[in-house]
């Protein structure tokens with residue numbers, strides 16, 4: 001299968017429909033988003049999508065991800081770690097990230113076009129940075145300064161990745177039924193215990209650390225969806241020790257098999273509250 005990025009159509013929408021070359025450079029912090037720069041970035045993005053990501057799409061889906069029952073580790077298909085490294089090193093994970101945490105601060109409109117190319121060329125691979133992007137947005141909007149300083153730079157650089165852990169065996173759409181618990185600890189952290197299913201990028205070998213954003217209930221939580229809080233639970237803690245947030249297996253899917261969709265077990269894992277108690281669904 002070959003992929004050719006529809007550059008002319010993208011330029012038509014960006015410049016002729018949206019007037020992006022006049023509107024975007026006027027946005028605060030987006031002075032660099034000139035037509036010259038945006039064209040250069042789209043051309044480079046197209047090369048990466050066509051020459052690095054697309055050639056791994058079919059082979060990645062055939063091979064799929066592999067789970068090791070002893071180590072609880074997940075291996076992505078041949079070529080994925082190297083392709084992801086090229087993607088992150090070229091700055092694509094940082095494109096729309098806030099400048100104060102190492103991002104390029106370019107417009108989300110441009111990032112949307114980059115995501116379109118990545119996901120069209122290789123959706124499985126695109127889901128890893130896609131989930132990270134979501135975690136960066138949630139943390140930027142709701143995280144404390146301390147959490148932002150500790151986690152945003154490496155999420156934005158692509159050295160670490162993010163997840164969103166909502167779904168549980170007894171609930172998907174109706175998250176008011178979640179059972180994952182968060183017990184406050186003396187040091188201000190929380191002990192997180194529960195099972196999540198269908199977690200995209202819950203465990204894999206593309207990055208050094210995985211930052212899980214987990215919905216859980218505090219002991220005094222009101223019932224239903226009003227009683228849900230959001231916690232940051234890293235795979236590895238500051239001192240390098242392993243947080244007990246382990247993958248229990250891979251979900252079986254009909255496609256996007258190179259995207260690791262994981263069962264995740266949190267067994268007294270250490271976490272930190274993001275935003276206000278009981279307002280987690282909003283932040284997620």
Ligand SMILES: Cc1cc2nc3c(=O)[nH]c(=O)nc-3n(C[C@H](O)[C@H](O)[C@H](O)COP(=O)(O)OP(=O)(O)OC[C@H]3O[C@@H](n4cnc5c(N)ncnc54)[C@H](O)[C@@H]3O)c2cc1C
Pocket residue numbers: 163164165166167171172173174197198199200201253261
């Ligand atoms: C590839 C893949 C990746 C995923 N990645 C993640 C992830 O990263 N993190 C995560 O937390 N989850 C993830 N999920 C899970 C996904 O978010 C859930 O599947 C989704 O929330 C729906 O939940 P469910 O499957 O339990 O379906 P259900 O909740 O059982 O819903 C089934 C159908 O019933 C309808 N329905 C449900 N309740 C009602 C109601 N009260 N009234 C009317 N209609 C209703 C729904 O709209 C739907 O059409 C992933 C799923 C897939 C397939």
